[in-house]
Ligand SMILES: Nc1ncnc2c1ncn2[C@@H]1O[C@H](COP(=O)(O)OP(=O)(O)OP(=O)(O)O)[C@@H](O)[C@H]1O
């Protein structure tokens with residue numbers, strides 16, 4: 264199949280999708296979908312000739328004819344199959360999506376502040392929740408890429424979280440996306456998180472699977488962060504290593520808002536994440552941290568774009584990669600400081616450790632600064648575990664495997680330690696150690 | 705305890721050690737002195753097992769075993785300890801965790817039970833007292849941002865925790881202020897016993913007033929060209945290495 268045939272495949276999927284929508288076709292959201300599918304029809308899939316996709320060959324994704332996930336088609340996992348993904352059963356608001364569809368059976372939400380909604384987008388849309396209807400796709404250009412258009416065209420379910428002003432959600436909201444189907448599915452979650460002024464919520468956005476068939480997650484999360492509100496996200500991507508994962512996160516921050524994200528990205532054979540943060544109000548701040556681990560032939564690509572559109576905002580980026588085998592890492596960090604965005608403070612760092620001879624990283628900062636009173640700094644490094652440090656540890660009696668692990672840990676811990684939930688942090692630390700211990704011969 | 709015979713070693717194809725013979729018996733203190741670049745650290749690093757050096761000739765026996773055949777971690781667990789001239793910084797590796805891991809690796813090797821976190825902490829407190837090390841350095845990353853003197857003290861703290869059989873101190877005195885020098889030397893002396901041995905590499909006779917050596921050796925251009933008692937250090941202080949060099953040429 265060539266790319267125009269694959270495009271037709273998805274256009275046909277859309278027709279089939281529409282056929283099954285029944286009454287929903289007349290809903291306002293469906294207008295958004297229709298616009299998006301038209302945009303999709305006009306767009307080409309990204310390719311290596313495009314600057315933003317230069318190092319990321321997505322053509323393997325286009326070799327598959329994935330079928331559309333259906334609510335009816337998904338088989339619910341048993342409760343004990345779920346437990347490996349629950350971080351030791353920490354207290355949480357749990358919303359679980361199986362093959363992209365909300366599962367009320369597996370979800371459980373604790374008591375919430377008055378007016379707060381934690382649930383599924385499908386339900387919110389069905390109930391004509393004004394906030395959901397008005398905000399979906401508002402901050403997003405469906406033409407950003409064919410993947411964005413495709414997700415928007417099929418937008419149907421995902422997490423919907425809405426905090427009214429002053430609401431403080433104490434327990435983390437754990438959004439778990441599980442793919443279970445043996446069919447080769449395309450799963451397209453669409454998440455919308457909106458926080459009112461002075462509110463606060465911690466979220467764990469978690470992608471995992473119970474299947475080893477090739478599937479494709481094409482996900483979008485929109486964060487609309489209200490004045491002086493706080494969102495802290497742990498973004499855990501532990502898809503099956505044969506899966507594809509393309510993600511877009513768009514966070515739009517009002518004045519004084521704070522958006523923090525800690526990514527731990529270990530799965531998928533091709534992973535691409537676009538993170539756009541738009542600082543639209545004075546005094547907003549964002550802190551993006553990420554740790555990508557790759558091995559075998561994995562490809563992990565993070566593209567960040569921070570748009571300083573208002574004065575006195577702060578942005579910090581701290582991305583780290585540990586690459587093994589023949590894997591490949593890409594980090595591209597764009598910072599745009601618009602004309603009026605005086606007293607911007609921006610810092611970006613990308614550091615990589617390569618454990619093998621064949622792994623490779625391409626890292627690139629991209630600064631576009633149109634204001635004069637700004638502080639911007641960035642740095643990138645690619646290196647190996649220090650022989651000097653390894654020897655120091657060994658000279659104290661620590662075996663070479665453990666010494667390597669200690670150094671890898673030390674490097675990674677920077678990112679892990681920012682994660683708010685102890686249970687999540689220690690779970691991830693465990694994954695890290697089993698991964699690197701089993702790797703040593 | 706340690707027997708070095710005709711040791712030749714090179715790094716990056718350049719010969720640095722050109723036939724070292726040295727025997728250290730249990731309970732002894734040996735001082736090695738010598739000009740910059742003569743090979744003192746090279747010798748110390750080879751004993752600890754640093755991979756980049758290649759031994760081209762000779763042998764090293766440690767307690768009757770072939771030391772050079774052991775991996776660095778095995779040497780450490782067998783009781784060889786090198787206090788580095790330039791200790792590395794390990795950002796993100798907690799000093800206490802590091803020390804406990806090191807101790808337990810050694811204990812496991814000797815089929816001894818591991819020391820739990822609580823017990824280790826009280827042990828550590830005692831050892832810290834020995835080198836008068838402030839608590840604050842424990843919760844930090846190993847050597848990260850430590851002052852020169854603090855790094856050296858941390859080396860001796862590690863030695864105190866690991867209780868080696870053969871301690872090699874590579875210029876542990878350099879960079880220490882007068883008080884710290886006394887503290888560190890006292891620490892080393894307290895760790896000294898009839899069951900272990902110490903090799904101190906130093907440029908300064910002053911240290912040897914505190915840690916009194918049984919033997920002093922002069923390492924010159926990859927060879928031990930002169931050995932003597934503790935008075936040799938005084939003589940060197942007075943006459944410099946030029947004197948040894950002339951003697952060597954005369955031979
Ligand atoms: N890794 C290395 N690569 C290249 N040359 C080395 C290396 N290690 C040591 N050398 C060289 O070997 C020689 C001996 O070095 P060494 O560090 O053993 O001297 P030293 O006696 O300890 O000197 P100092 O008193 O200055 O500490 C020097 O010429 C040094 O440059």
Ligand SMILES: [Mg+2]
Nearest residue numbers: 744745746789
């Ligand atoms: Mg030296």
